[in-house]
Amino acid sequence: MNKYSKKLQKLFETAPKKETAVLVAIIHQGQTEQQVEEYLDELAFLTETLGAETVYKFTQRLEKPDMRTFVGSGKLEEIIAYVQHFEVDMVIFDDDLSPSQMRNLENELKIKVYDRSLLILDIFLNRAQTAQAKTQVELARYQYLLPRLTRMWTHLERQRGGTGTRGGAGEKEIETDKRDIRNKITLLKAKLKEIEKQGATQRKGRKGIVRVALVGYTNVGKSTLMNLMTKSNILAENKLFATVDSTVRKVVLDNIPFLLSDTVGFIRKLPTHLIESFKSTLDEIREADLLVHVVDISHPGFEDHISVVKNTLNEIGAGDKPMLLVFNKIDKVPKMPSEEEMQHMTDIEIEESNYLDFDKLSKAYEKKTGIAPVFIAAQDGTNIDQFRNSLIREVKKQHLKIYPHYLESETIDLSQFDEQ
Ligand SMILES: Nc1nc2c(ncn2[C@@H]2O[C@H](COP(=O)(O)OP(=O)(O)OP(=O)(O)O)[C@@H](O)[C@H]2O)c(=O)[nH]1
Numbered sequence: 001m002n003k004y005s006k007k008l009q010k011l012f013e014t015a016p017k018k019e020t021a022v023l024v025a026i027i028h029q030g031q032t033e034q035q036v037e038e039y040l041d042e043l044a045f046l047t048e049t050l051g052a053e054t055v056y057k058f059t060q061r062l063e064k065p066d067m068r069t070f071v072g073s074g075k076l077e078e079i080i081a082y083v084q085h086f087e088v089d090m091v092i093f094d095d096d097l098s099p100s101q102m103r104n105l106e107n108e109l110k111i112k113v114y115d116r117s118l119l120i121l122d123i124f125l126n127r128a129q130t131a132q133a134k135t136q137v138e139l140a141r142y143q144y145l146l147p148r149l150t151r152m153w154t155h156l157e158r159q160r161g162g163t164g165t166r167g168g169a170g171e172k173e174i175e176t177d178k179r180d181i182r183n184k185i186t187l188l189k190a191k192l193k194e195i196e197k198q199g200a201t202q203r204k205g206r207k208g209i210v211r212v213a214l215v216g217y218t219n220v221g222k223s224t225l226m227n228l229m230t231k232s233n234i235l236a237e238n239k240l241f242a243t244v245d246s247t248v249r250k251v252v253l254d255n256i257p258f259l260l261s262d263t264v265g266f267i268r269k270l271p272t273h274l275i276e277s278f279k280s281t282l283d284e285i286r287e288a289d290l291l292v293h294v295v296d297i298s299h300p301g302f303e304d305h306i307s308v309v310k311n312t313l314n315e316i317g318a319g320d321k322p323m324l325l326v327f328n329k330i331d332k333v334p335k336m337p338s339e340e341e342m343q344h345m346t347d348i349e350i351e352e353s354n355y356l357d358f359d360k361l362s363k364a365y366e367k368k369t370g371i372a373p374v375f376i377a378a379q380d381g382t383n384i385d386q387f388r389n390s391l392i393r394e395v396k397k398q399h400l401k402i403y404p405h406y407l408e409s410e411t412i413d414l415s416q417f418d419e420q
Protein backbone atom coordinates (compact mmCIF):
# COMPACT_ATOMS: atom_id res chain seq x y z
CA MET A 1 0.00 0.00 0.00
CA ASN A 2 1.19 3.52 -0.67
CA LYS A 3 2.38 5.13 2.52
CA TYR A 4 1.16 8.62 1.52
CA SER A 5 -2.39 9.85 1.91
CA LYS A 6 -4.40 10.70 -1.22
CA LYS A 7 -4.14 14.38 -0.39
CA LEU A 8 -0.36 14.24 -0.19
CA GLN A 9 -0.13 12.22 -3.38
CA LYS A 10 -2.15 14.84 -5.18
CA LEU A 11 0.15 17.53 -3.82
CA PHE A 12 3.19 15.66 -5.10
CA GLU A 13 1.68 15.38 -8.56
CA THR A 14 1.19 19.10 -8.80
CA ALA A 15 4.60 20.00 -7.35
CA PRO A 16 6.75 21.85 -9.88
CA LYS A 17 9.24 19.57 -11.56
CA LYS A 18 12.54 20.62 -13.00
CA GLU A 19 12.32 21.22 -16.72
CA THR A 20 14.15 18.70 -18.89
CA ALA A 21 16.26 19.37 -21.96
CA VAL A 22 18.00 17.51 -24.74
CA LEU A 23 21.11 19.02 -26.29
CA VAL A 24 22.07 18.92 -29.95
CA ALA A 25 25.47 19.56 -31.54
CA ILE A 26 27.07 19.01 -34.89
CA ILE A 27 30.50 17.49 -35.19
CA HIS A 28 32.11 19.58 -37.90
CA GLN A 29 34.90 18.44 -40.10
CA GLY A 30 38.21 18.56 -38.28
CA GLN A 31 36.54 18.29 -34.87
CA THR A 32 36.99 15.25 -32.69
CA GLU A 33 34.14 13.59 -30.85
CA GLN A 34 35.93 14.29 -27.60
CA GLN A 35 36.04 18.01 -28.34
CA VAL A 36 32.33 18.10 -29.07
CA GLU A 37 31.72 16.04 -25.93
CA GLU A 38 33.50 18.75 -23.94
CA TYR A 39 31.47 21.48 -25.66
CA LEU A 40 28.28 19.61 -24.80
CA ASP A 41 29.36 19.30 -21.17
CA GLU A 42 29.68 23.07 -21.13
CA LEU A 43 26.25 23.43 -22.75
CA ALA A 44 24.83 21.08 -20.10
CA PHE A 45 26.40 23.29 -17.42
CA LEU A 46 24.77 26.34 -19.02
CA THR A 47 21.46 24.43 -19.10
CA GLU A 48 21.82 23.62 -15.42
CA THR A 49 22.57 27.26 -14.69
CA LEU A 50 19.26 28.12 -16.33
CA GLY A 51 17.60 25.60 -14.01
CA ALA A 52 16.91 22.71 -16.39
CA GLU A 53 18.20 19.17 -16.41
CA THR A 54 19.92 17.64 -19.42
CA VAL A 55 18.50 14.20 -20.16
CA TYR A 56 20.18 13.37 -23.46
CA LYS A 57 22.81 14.69 -25.86
CA PHE A 58 22.47 14.22 -29.62
CA THR A 59 25.36 14.66 -32.04
CA GLN A 60 25.63 14.36 -35.79
CA ARG A 61 28.60 14.46 -38.10
CA LEU A 62 27.84 17.09 -40.73
CA GLU A 63 30.05 19.25 -42.91
CA LYS A 64 27.73 22.17 -42.44
CA PRO A 65 24.36 22.60 -40.73
CA ASP A 66 21.22 21.80 -42.66
CA MET A 67 19.74 25.09 -43.97
CA ARG A 68 16.22 24.12 -42.99
CA THR A 69 16.48 22.24 -39.71
CA PHE A 70 20.15 22.48 -38.65
CA VAL A 71 20.46 18.67 -38.34
CA GLY A 72 19.58 16.19 -41.08
CA SER A 73 16.03 14.84 -41.37
CA GLY A 74 16.94 11.39 -40.02
CA LYS A 75 18.49 12.86 -36.89
CA LEU A 76 15.56 15.21 -36.44
CA GLU A 77 13.17 12.25 -36.50
CA GLU A 78 15.23 10.60 -33.78
CA ILE A 79 15.07 13.75 -31.66
CA ILE A 80 11.31 14.13 -32.19
CA ALA A 81 10.71 10.51 -31.18
CA TYR A 82 12.84 10.95 -28.06
CA VAL A 83 11.28 14.20 -26.85
CA GLN A 84 7.77 12.88 -27.41
CA HIS A 85 8.42 9.60 -25.65
CA PHE A 86 10.08 11.17 -22.61
CA GLU A 87 7.99 14.35 -22.64
CA VAL A 88 11.06 16.57 -22.76
CA ASP A 89 10.43 20.30 -22.24
CA MET A 90 13.08 21.89 -24.47
CA VAL A 91 15.70 21.28 -27.12
CA ILE A 92 18.91 23.28 -26.93
CA PHE A 93 21.25 23.66 -29.92
CA ASP A 94 24.94 24.34 -29.33
CA ASP A 95 25.08 26.78 -32.25
CA ASP A 96 23.03 29.76 -33.20
CA LEU A 97 19.97 29.09 -35.34
CA SER A 98 18.76 31.32 -38.12
CA PRO A 99 15.22 32.69 -37.67
CA SER A 100 13.85 30.22 -40.23
CA GLN A 101 15.67 27.24 -38.71
CA MET A 102 14.20 28.16 -35.37
CA ARG A 103 10.71 28.39 -36.81
CA ASN A 104 10.99 25.10 -38.69
CA LEU A 105 12.39 23.27 -35.70
CA GLU A 106 9.70 24.60 -33.44
CA ASN A 107 6.98 23.53 -35.87
CA GLU A 108 8.37 20.03 -35.98
CA LEU A 109 9.40 19.59 -32.37
CA LYS A 110 6.47 21.46 -30.82
CA ILE A 111 8.43 22.30 -27.66
CA LYS A 112 10.69 25.19 -26.68
CA VAL A 113 13.70 25.55 -28.97
CA TYR A 114 16.76 27.33 -27.64
CA ASP A 115 19.96 28.12 -29.39
CA ARG A 116 23.21 29.01 -27.67
CA SER A 117 22.71 32.78 -27.73
CA LEU A 118 19.20 32.67 -26.38
CA LEU A 119 20.28 30.35 -23.59
CA ILE A 120 23.12 32.68 -22.59
CA LEU A 121 20.82 35.70 -22.85
CA ASP A 122 18.26 34.09 -20.53
CA ILE A 123 20.97 33.25 -18.01
CA PHE A 124 22.24 36.83 -18.17
CA LEU A 125 18.70 38.09 -17.68
CA ASN A 126 18.29 35.99 -14.53
CA ARG A 127 21.63 37.12 -13.13
CA ALA A 128 21.89 40.82 -13.98
CA GLN A 129 21.72 43.00 -10.87
CA THR A 130 22.42 46.60 -11.79
CA ALA A 131 20.12 48.75 -13.88
CA GLN A 132 22.76 48.95 -16.57
CA ALA A 133 23.32 45.20 -16.89
CA LYS A 134 19.58 44.56 -16.77
CA THR A 135 18.88 47.10 -19.51
CA GLN A 136 21.74 45.82 -21.66
CA VAL A 137 20.62 42.22 -21.44
CA GLU A 138 16.98 43.02 -22.01
CA LEU A 139 17.88 45.06 -25.08
CA ALA A 140 20.14 42.34 -26.48
CA ARG A 141 17.49 39.72 -25.82
CA TYR A 142 14.74 41.65 -27.58
CA GLN A 143 17.01 42.39 -30.53
CA TYR A 144 17.80 38.72 -30.80
CA LEU A 145 14.21 37.62 -30.38
CA LEU A 146 12.58 40.09 -32.78
CA PRO A 147 13.34 38.29 -36.06
CA ARG A 148 12.81 34.95 -34.33
CA LEU A 149 9.47 35.64 -32.77
CA THR A 150 7.52 32.44 -33.28
CA ARG A 151 4.17 31.35 -31.93
CA MET A 152 5.89 29.60 -29.08
CA TRP A 153 7.98 32.59 -28.06
CA THR A 154 5.06 34.99 -28.37
CA HIS A 155 3.16 32.72 -26.03
CA LEU A 156 6.05 32.48 -23.57
CA GLU A 157 6.83 36.17 -23.67
CA ARG A 158 3.21 36.98 -22.89
CA GLN A 159 3.27 34.61 -19.97
CA ARG A 160 6.43 36.28 -18.76
CA GLY A 161 4.84 39.69 -19.14
CA GLY A 162 1.79 38.47 -17.26
CA THR A 163 -0.68 39.22 -20.06
CA GLY A 164 -1.08 35.56 -21.03
CA THR A 165 -2.78 34.06 -24.05
CA ARG A 166 -4.74 30.88 -24.01
CA GLY A 167 -3.45 28.26 -26.43
CA GLY A 168 -1.02 29.08 -29.22
CA ALA A 169 -0.73 32.63 -30.45
CA GLY A 170 -1.82 33.48 -33.98
CA GLU A 171 -0.04 35.53 -36.66
CA LYS A 172 -1.93 38.62 -35.52
CA GLU A 173 -0.59 38.32 -31.98
CA ILE A 174 2.90 37.84 -33.34
CA GLU A 175 2.63 41.07 -35.33
CA THR A 176 1.29 42.97 -32.31
CA ASP A 177 4.11 41.61 -30.19
CA LYS A 178 6.69 42.57 -32.78
CA ARG A 179 5.43 46.13 -32.70
CA ASP A 180 5.54 46.12 -28.89
CA ILE A 181 9.08 44.77 -28.93
CA ARG A 182 10.22 47.45 -31.39
CA ASN A 183 8.84 50.10 -29.04
CA LYS A 184 10.55 48.49 -26.10
CA ILE A 185 13.85 48.42 -27.98
CA THR A 186 13.62 52.16 -28.61
CA LEU A 187 12.87 52.84 -24.95
CA LEU A 188 15.65 50.57 -23.69
CA LYS A 189 18.18 52.20 -26.00
CA ALA A 190 17.31 55.63 -24.65
CA LYS A 191 17.49 54.39 -21.07
CA LEU A 192 20.86 52.79 -21.70
CA LYS A 193 22.28 55.98 -23.19
CA GLU A 194 21.30 57.85 -20.05
CA ILE A 195 22.93 55.24 -17.77
CA GLU A 196 26.07 55.17 -19.91
CA LYS A 197 26.41 58.93 -19.66
CA GLN A 198 26.53 58.65 -15.87
CA GLY A 199 29.02 55.77 -16.07
CA ALA A 200 31.36 57.72 -18.31
CA THR A 201 31.45 60.62 -15.85
CA GLN A 202 32.13 58.23 -13.02
CA ARG A 203 35.00 56.64 -14.90
CA LYS A 204 36.49 60.03 -15.81
CA GLY A 205 36.83 60.71 -12.10
CA ARG A 206 39.18 57.78 -11.81
CA LYS A 207 41.94 59.38 -13.86
CA GLY A 208 45.34 59.33 -12.26
CA ILE A 209 45.02 55.91 -10.71
CA VAL A 210 46.16 52.60 -12.15
CA ARG A 211 43.31 50.38 -13.23
CA VAL A 212 43.47 46.62 -13.21
CA ALA A 213 40.76 44.33 -14.61
CA LEU A 214 40.26 40.69 -13.75
CA VAL A 215 39.35 38.91 -16.97
CA GLY A 216 38.91 35.30 -17.97
CA TYR A 217 36.65 32.48 -19.01
CA THR A 218 33.49 32.04 -16.97
CA ASN A 219 33.68 30.11 -13.66
CA VAL A 220 37.48 30.27 -13.36
CA GLY A 221 37.52 32.09 -10.01
CA LYS A 222 37.70 35.79 -10.87
CA SER A 223 35.21 36.83 -8.20
CA THR A 224 36.83 34.54 -5.63
CA LEU A 225 40.16 36.26 -6.29
CA MET A 226 38.50 39.69 -6.22
CA ASN A 227 36.96 38.91 -2.84
CA LEU A 228 40.29 37.72 -1.52
CA MET A 229 42.11 40.84 -2.65
CA THR A 230 39.49 43.37 -1.64
CA LYS A 231 37.70 41.61 1.20
CA SER A 232 34.45 42.20 -0.62
CA ASN A 233 31.56 39.87 -0.81
CA ILE A 234 30.80 39.32 -4.47
CA LEU A 235 28.77 36.24 -5.27
CA ALA A 236 31.16 33.48 -6.33
CA GLU A 237 29.62 30.14 -7.10
CA ASN A 238 29.94 27.08 -9.24
CA LYS A 239 27.69 28.38 -11.95
CA LEU A 240 28.40 29.91 -15.31
CA PHE A 241 28.04 33.69 -15.41
CA ALA A 242 27.73 34.21 -11.68
CA THR A 243 28.96 37.72 -12.43
CA VAL A 244 27.21 39.79 -15.05
CA ASP A 245 27.80 43.20 -13.54
CA SER A 246 31.24 44.62 -13.08
CA THR A 247 32.41 45.65 -9.62
CA VAL A 248 35.22 48.12 -8.96
CA ARG A 249 37.12 48.36 -5.68
CA LYS A 250 40.09 50.36 -4.53
CA VAL A 251 43.05 48.32 -3.37
CA VAL A 252 46.27 49.61 -1.79
CA LEU A 253 49.34 47.41 -1.96
CA ASP A 254 52.76 48.62 -0.93
CA ASN A 255 51.43 52.14 -0.63
CA ILE A 256 50.28 52.17 -4.24
CA PRO A 257 46.55 52.54 -4.76
CA PHE A 258 44.87 51.01 -7.76
CA LEU A 259 41.40 50.06 -8.86
CA LEU A 260 40.56 46.42 -9.31
CA SER A 261 37.49 45.40 -11.27
CA ASP A 262 35.72 42.08 -11.55
CA THR A 263 34.11 41.56 -14.94
CA VAL A 264 31.71 39.28 -16.77
CA GLY A 265 33.30 35.99 -17.85
CA PHE A 266 33.84 35.05 -21.46
CA ILE A 267 32.71 31.85 -23.12
CA ARG A 268 33.26 30.22 -26.48
CA LYS A 269 30.86 31.23 -29.24
CA LEU A 270 29.75 34.32 -27.35
CA PRO A 271 28.03 36.05 -30.25
CA THR A 272 29.62 39.33 -31.29
CA HIS A 273 26.39 41.27 -30.94
CA LEU A 274 26.12 40.05 -27.37
CA ILE A 275 29.63 41.24 -26.64
CA GLU A 276 28.70 44.55 -28.22
CA SER A 277 25.69 44.88 -25.96
CA PHE A 278 28.05 44.73 -23.00
CA LYS A 279 30.15 47.53 -24.43
CA SER A 280 29.97 49.79 -21.44
CA THR A 281 30.52 46.98 -18.95
CA LEU A 282 33.49 45.98 -21.04
CA ASP A 283 34.80 49.54 -20.91
CA GLU A 284 36.24 48.51 -17.56
CA ILE A 285 38.47 46.14 -19.51
CA ARG A 286 39.11 48.52 -22.37
CA GLU A 287 40.18 51.31 -20.07
CA ALA A 288 42.33 49.11 -17.83
CA ASP A 289 46.11 49.57 -17.71
CA LEU A 290 46.72 45.98 -16.76
CA LEU A 291 44.74 42.78 -17.26
CA VAL A 292 44.89 39.91 -14.80
CA HIS A 293 43.84 36.92 -16.88
CA VAL A 294 42.54 34.18 -14.58
CA VAL A 295 42.62 30.61 -15.93
CA ASP A 296 41.11 27.47 -14.38
CA ILE A 297 44.06 25.12 -14.79
CA SER A 298 42.00 22.16 -13.59
CA HIS A 299 39.72 22.39 -16.63
CA PRO A 300 40.73 20.00 -19.42
CA GLY A 301 40.03 22.71 -21.98
CA PHE A 302 42.01 25.48 -20.25
CA GLU A 303 44.23 26.13 -23.26
CA ASP A 304 41.17 26.55 -25.48
CA HIS A 305 39.76 28.89 -22.85
CA ILE A 306 42.91 31.02 -23.01
CA SER A 307 42.49 31.35 -26.78
CA VAL A 308 38.80 32.23 -26.45
CA VAL A 309 39.64 34.98 -23.95
CA LYS A 310 42.48 36.30 -26.14
CA ASN A 311 40.22 36.39 -29.20
CA THR A 312 37.43 38.10 -27.30
CA LEU A 313 39.88 40.68 -25.95
CA ASN A 314 41.06 41.33 -29.49
CA GLU A 315 37.48 41.72 -30.62
CA ILE A 316 36.75 44.40 -28.04
CA GLY A 317 40.02 46.17 -28.77
CA ALA A 318 41.86 45.22 -25.57
CA GLY A 319 44.22 42.64 -27.04
CA ASP A 320 47.44 44.64 -26.60
CA LYS A 321 47.30 45.38 -22.89
CA PRO A 322 49.93 44.08 -20.47
CA MET A 323 48.67 40.81 -19.07
CA LEU A 324 49.46 38.89 -15.93
CA LEU A 325 48.36 35.30 -16.36
CA VAL A 326 47.08 33.58 -13.22
CA PHE A 327 46.59 29.84 -13.22
CA ASN A 328 43.96 29.22 -10.54
CA LYS A 329 42.57 26.09 -8.84
CA ILE A 330 45.96 24.36 -8.61
CA ASP A 331 44.51 22.43 -5.66
CA LYS A 332 42.42 20.51 -8.19
CA VAL A 333 45.25 19.25 -10.39
CA PRO A 334 47.53 16.39 -9.37
CA LYS A 335 50.84 17.73 -8.21
CA MET A 336 53.88 17.11 -10.37
CA PRO A 337 56.02 14.48 -8.65
CA SER A 338 59.49 15.51 -7.56
CA GLU A 339 62.52 14.28 -9.47
CA GLU A 340 63.14 11.75 -6.78
CA GLU A 341 59.58 10.47 -6.93
CA MET A 342 59.84 10.26 -10.68
CA GLN A 343 62.81 7.97 -10.41
CA HIS A 344 60.54 5.39 -8.84
CA MET A 345 57.99 5.65 -11.63
CA THR A 346 57.99 3.79 -14.92
CA ASP A 347 57.98 5.73 -18.20
CA ILE A 348 54.44 4.58 -18.86
CA GLU A 349 53.32 5.77 -15.43
CA ILE A 350 54.82 9.19 -16.10
CA GLU A 351 53.29 9.38 -19.57
CA GLU A 352 49.85 8.29 -18.42
CA SER A 353 49.82 10.44 -15.33
CA ASN A 354 48.98 13.63 -17.31
CA TYR A 355 50.81 15.78 -14.81
CA LEU A 356 50.96 19.41 -15.70
CA ASP A 357 54.49 20.67 -15.74
CA PHE A 358 54.12 24.13 -14.16
CA ASP A 359 57.72 25.07 -14.98
CA LYS A 360 57.26 24.29 -18.63
CA LEU A 361 53.92 26.09 -18.72
CA SER A 362 55.38 29.06 -16.94
CA LYS A 363 58.25 29.43 -19.39
CA ALA A 364 56.00 28.98 -22.42
CA TYR A 365 53.55 31.65 -21.26
CA GLU A 366 56.21 34.04 -20.07
CA LYS A 367 57.56 33.95 -23.60
CA LYS A 368 54.11 34.87 -24.94
CA THR A 369 53.10 37.59 -22.48
CA GLY A 370 56.45 38.85 -21.25
CA ILE A 371 55.33 38.39 -17.63
CA ALA A 372 55.89 35.19 -15.64
CA PRO A 373 52.53 33.61 -14.79
CA VAL A 374 51.58 32.68 -11.23
CA PHE A 375 49.97 29.51 -9.98
CA ILE A 376 47.45 29.88 -7.18
CA ALA A 377 44.38 28.49 -5.47
CA ALA A 378 42.22 31.52 -4.73
CA GLN A 379 39.80 29.47 -2.68
CA ASP A 380 42.26 28.61 0.07
CA GLY A 381 44.79 31.36 -0.59
CA THR A 382 47.62 29.10 -1.80
CA ASN A 383 50.50 31.16 -3.28
CA ILE A 384 48.52 34.33 -2.85
CA ASP A 385 51.64 36.17 -1.67
CA GLN A 386 53.34 35.30 -4.91
CA PHE A 387 50.37 36.67 -6.80
CA ARG A 388 50.36 39.81 -4.68
CA ASN A 389 54.06 40.38 -5.40
CA SER A 390 53.65 39.96 -9.13
CA LEU A 391 50.64 42.23 -9.07
CA ILE A 392 52.50 44.93 -7.13
CA ARG A 393 55.41 44.74 -9.57
CA GLU A 394 53.14 45.18 -12.59
CA VAL A 395 51.00 47.85 -10.96
CA LYS A 396 54.15 49.80 -10.13
CA LYS A 397 55.22 49.69 -13.76
CA GLN A 398 51.88 51.20 -14.73
CA HIS A 399 51.98 53.68 -11.86
CA LEU A 400 55.33 54.94 -13.13
CA LYS A 401 53.75 55.60 -16.50
CA ILE A 402 51.24 57.91 -14.86
CA TYR A 403 53.70 59.37 -12.34
CA PRO A 404 57.16 59.11 -13.96
CA HIS A 405 58.73 60.93 -11.00
CA TYR A 406 57.29 58.69 -8.36
CA LEU A 407 59.84 57.49 -5.82
CA GLU A 408 59.42 54.37 -3.73
CA SER A 409 59.93 56.37 -0.55
CA GLU A 410 57.22 58.84 -1.42
CA THR A 411 53.95 58.65 0.44
CA ILE A 412 50.87 59.08 -1.65
CA ASP A 413 47.88 60.97 -0.34
CA LEU A 414 45.41 58.14 -0.63
CA SER A 415 42.42 60.21 0.37
CA GLN A 416 42.31 61.74 -3.11
CA PHE A 417 41.20 58.35 -4.44
CA ASP A 418 38.37 57.81 -2.00
CA GLU A 419 34.79 57.49 -3.13
CA GLN A 420 35.73 55.31 -6.07
N1 LIG B 1 38.92 24.09 -6.07
C1 LIG B 1 38.93 25.41 -6.25
N2 LIG B 1 37.78 26.05 -6.56
C2 LIG B 1 37.83 27.39 -6.75
C3 LIG B 1 39.03 28.12 -6.65
N3 LIG B 1 38.76 29.42 -6.91
C4 LIG B 1 37.42 29.48 -7.15
N4 LIG B 1 36.85 28.27 -7.07
C5 LIG B 1 35.43 27.90 -7.24
O1 LIG B 1 35.10 28.05 -8.60
C6 LIG B 1 33.73 28.48 -8.75
C7 LIG B 1 33.67 29.73 -9.58
O2 LIG B 1 34.26 30.81 -8.89
P1 LIG B 1 33.90 32.32 -9.21
O3 LIG B 1 34.83 33.14 -8.39
O4 LIG B 1 32.43 32.55 -9.10
O5 LIG B 1 34.33 32.36 -10.75
P2 LIG B 1 34.15 33.58 -11.79
O6 LIG B 1 35.33 33.50 -12.71
O7 LIG B 1 33.91 34.85 -11.09
O8 LIG B 1 32.85 33.08 -12.56
P3 LIG B 1 31.76 33.94 -13.40
O9 LIG B 1 31.44 35.17 -12.67
O10 LIG B 1 30.62 32.99 -13.46
O11 LIG B 1 32.37 34.18 -14.74
C8 LIG B 1 33.21 28.67 -7.32
O12 LIG B 1 32.51 27.52 -6.95
C9 LIG B 1 34.49 28.83 -6.50
O13 LIG B 1 34.31 28.43 -5.17
C10 LIG B 1 40.23 27.41 -6.31
O14 LIG B 1 41.32 27.96 -6.18
N5 LIG B 1 40.10 26.06 -6.13
Ligand SMILES: [Mg+2]
Nearest residue numbers: 222223242243
Ligand atom coordinates in the same frame (compact mmCIF):
# COMPACT_ATOMS: atom_id res chain seq x y z
MG1 LIG C 1 32.35 36.10 -11.14
